[in-house]
Amino acid sequence: MSIKIKLQVTRQEFVLDVDLDIPERGVTAIFGPSGCGKTTLLRAISGLEKSLGGFLKVGGTVWQEHKHVLPAHRRPLGYVFQEASLFPHLNVRRNLEYGVKRVPEAERKISLKHIIRLLKIEHLLERKPSYLSGGERQRVAIARALAVSPQLLLMDEPLASLDLKSRQEILPYIESLHREFDIPVIYVSHSTDEVARLADYLVLLEAGRVTAAGAISDMLTRLDLPLAHGRDAEALIEATVSGHDENYHLTYLDSAGGRFTVINKELQVGSSVRLRIAARDVSLTLEPQSRTSIQNIFPATVEEIVPEGNAQVTICLMMGGVPLLACITRKSASELDLKPNKLIYAQVKSVSLLS
Amino acid sequence: MILSRPDFIAFAITFKLAGITTLILLFLGTPLAWWLSRTQWRFKFLFEGVVALPLVLPPTVLGFYLLVTLGPNGPIGGLFDLLGMQPPTFTFTGLVIGSVLYSLPFVVQPLQDAFTAIGNRSLEVAATLRASPIDRFLTVAIPLARPGFLTATVLGFAHTVGEFGVVLMIGGNIPGKTQVLSIIIYDHVEMLEYRHAHWLSGGLLLLSFFMLITVYALNRRFRVVQM
Numbered sequence A: 001m002s003i004k005i006k007l008q009v010t011r012q013e014f015v016l017d018v019d020l021d022i023p024e025r026g027v028t029a030i031f032g033p034s035g036c037g038k039t040t041l042l043r044a045i046s047g048l049e050k051s052l053g054g055f056l057k058v059g060g061t062v063w064q065e066h067k068h069v070l071p072a073h074r075r076p077l078g079y080v081f082q083e084a085s086l087f088p089h090l091n092v093r094r095n096l097e098y099g100v101k102r103v104p105e106a107e108r109k110i111s112l113k114h115i116i117r118l119l120k121i122e123h124l125l126e127r128k129p130s131y132l133s134g135g136e137r138q139r140v141a142i143a144r145a146l147a148v149s150p151q152l153l154l155m156d157e158p159l160a161s162l163d164l165k166s167r168q169e170i171l172p173y174i175e176s177l178h179r180e181f182d183i184p185v186i187y188v189s190h191s192t193d194e195v196a197r198l199a200d201y202l203v204l205l206e207a208g209r210v211t212a213a214g215a216i217s218d219m220l221t222r223l224d225l226p227l228a229h230g231r232d233a234e235a236l237i238e239a240t241v242s243g244h245d246e247n248y249h250l251t252y253l254d255s256a257g258g259r260f261t262v263i264n265k266e267l268q269v270g271s272s273v274r275l276r277i278a279a280r281d282v283s284l285t286l287e288p289q290s291r292t293s294i295q296n297i298f299p300a301t302v303e304e305i306v307p308e309g310n311a312q313v314t315i316c317l318m319m320g321g322v323p324l325l326a327c328i329t330r331k332s333a334s335e336l337d338l339k340p341n342k343l344i345y346a347q348v349k350s351v352s353l354l355s
Numbered sequence B: 001m002i003l004s005r006p007d008f009i010a011f012a013i014t015f016k017l018a019g020i021t022t023l024i025l026l027f028l029g030t031p032l033a034w035w036l037s038r039t040q041w042r043f044k045f046l047f048e049g050v051v052a053l054p055l056v057l058p059p060t061v062l063g064f065y066l067l068v069t070l071g072p073n074g075p076i077g078g079l080f081d082l083l084g085m086q087p088p089t090f091t092f093t094g095l096v097i098g099s100v101l102y103s104l105p106f107v108v109q110p111l112q113d114a115f116t117a118i119g120n121r122s123l124e125v126a127a128t129l130r131a132s133p134i135d136r137f138l139t140v141a142i143p144l145a146r147p148g149f150l151t152a153t154v155l156g157f158a159h160t161v162g163e164f165g166v167v168l169m170i171g172g173n174i175p176g177k178t179q180v181l182s183i184i185i186y187d188h189v190e191m192l193e194y195r196h197a198h199w200l201s202g203g204l205l206l207l208s209f210f211m212l213i214t215v216y217a218l219n220r221r222f223r224v225v226q227m
Helices: A038-046 A092-101 A112-118 A134-146 A164-180 A192-198 A216-221 A330-335 B005-038 B044-056 B059-070 B075-082 B092-118 B121-128 B133-144 B146-161 B165-171 B181-190 B194-226
Strands: A002-011 A014-023 A027-031 A052-058 A061-065 A077-080 A152-156 A185-189 A201-206 A209-215 A234-245 A250-255 A258-263 A272-278 A282-285 A296-308 A312-319 A322-329 A343-348 A352-354
Touching: A002 A038, A014 A038, A014 A201, A014 A209, A027 A038, A027 A192, A038 A077, A038 A152, A038 A185, A077 A134, A077 B121, A092 A112, A092 A134, A112 A134, A112 A164, A134 A152, A134 A164, A164 A185, A164 A192, A185 A192, A192 A216, A201 A216, A209 A216, A216 A234, A216 A322, A234 A258, A234 A322, A250 A272, A258 A296, A282 A312, A282 A322, A296 A322, A312 A330, A312 A343, A322 A330, A322 A343, B005 B044, B005 B092, B005 B146, B005 B181, B044 B092, B059 B075, B059 B092, B059 B165, B092 B133, B092 B146, B092 B165, B121 B133, B133 B146, B146 B194, B165 B181, B181 B194
Parallel strands: A027 A185, A027 A201, A077 A152, A152 A185
Antiparallel strands: A002 A014, A002 A052, A052 A061, A201 A209, A234 A250, A234 A272, A250 A258, A272 A352, A282 A343, A296 A312, A296 A343, A312 A322
16 A cells, blocks of 8 residues: 655745655655755645645545545644744643544544543643743644544654754654554655654655655665765664673674674564664675674675765665665776675674664 | 603613624624635735724715615615615614624724734634634633734724714714714703713713723733733
């Protein structure tokens, strides 16, 4: 099952023209520079923005097809805006209940109590929005959007208007959403960090058009796309916790690319984690090094090499079907005589974990 | 007691007139103000001009045209005649029609400003929370425009209490029927009954002042609470 989105929105000088199929589970990030139409796309999906013709199907229900257009209030979705936008005249409890009351009882699948507990807002219920901090407001806004048991959750840069501290406070809640509820999320962002942490599927939008779309790990490592370049270039690898070494306080993580050894984390064996490996933390060698302090060394093949400025190259490697990025100097690449299909060893200096 | 029976009757007529006028204006002015605050129509300024006209027009001019249109030989008065009803000139109904037009901007403008100040976001949020357009209007727009409604109600009421020219033209100062406070004060002064005039004028002054400070005090509280 997938969500089909085929929409056109025309404004004076701007045309959004999108034809997309995105998975009906997990988090799909819409990523692009400001002004590329991310918000307009989200608004068109929600029905807040009028779109010409087009076709929109979510969860087996057609929301829009030619002249048949469901108005926003008939679409079973949740929307989290950039600013929390709580109703100023209602306290938190009544903000939360506003949507719930308007959903037929048979369609209420998520209990308000559960959401309130999950987002830790019990102590705020009787307060007016004006007495909440920015982070608290956004938590209430997320709770309010979930409370209508949506079939699709739309989030428009929900962290962009918050300071760094509130952002760190909210991110874990958003990460927990798709584990707790089986609701597809479309998440608009222009932060690579948020995308890497949250997204399963990524859509790149530029000047109102989709330039590329695909699974997040592929998209981050595609050398023809901007994400694989620059200081923050990184690869994502899905792994499972396979065991702990009590003696050395280490944790073993198994992935399709091989076994990673990391400093002990309080993780349950069998739980899945997402590894982020920055391109600048990967070095390459032709022979496996045994006398090295680096724990994580994997055989890999060179897929593609592209220059990164004058002095460096970015290399896409394949290790057991999992792509990995390495950023090294052009000189090293030439001395190692790197070219596509060459077998090499990737040494991973540092791994960061997302659970 | 210094006030006479006609004074009390004029008092009752005035407040009945102001009450009915305010109710009608809230009823008609709310959708009009909402439309003015939301429409993208190019020529909406024409309507805004018409609504604001009573602010600048001499009341006697408005009263004169009303007298002509609503009189038995006027287009609307003639229609009343045709239907076997009394034309509204020199009746309480005439006063109400005149007052509604005369106080229109005092109700519509605060409402329009309040509706504009709400912006679209809260209403869009309500739409994503399954509220239909009417539901959003009743549960979001109206509560958020509460200060505007308070201002509109008090200004509409107070302004109707204070009108003179229009009611004189269309009502004709008939004691017990269309004689209102502002006119009876004028009559008292004409007859050099200054004590009567003082009592009535002082009363109206205090009342108007009290209504206005109530609005400002309450609206300030709303603003503080909502921010």
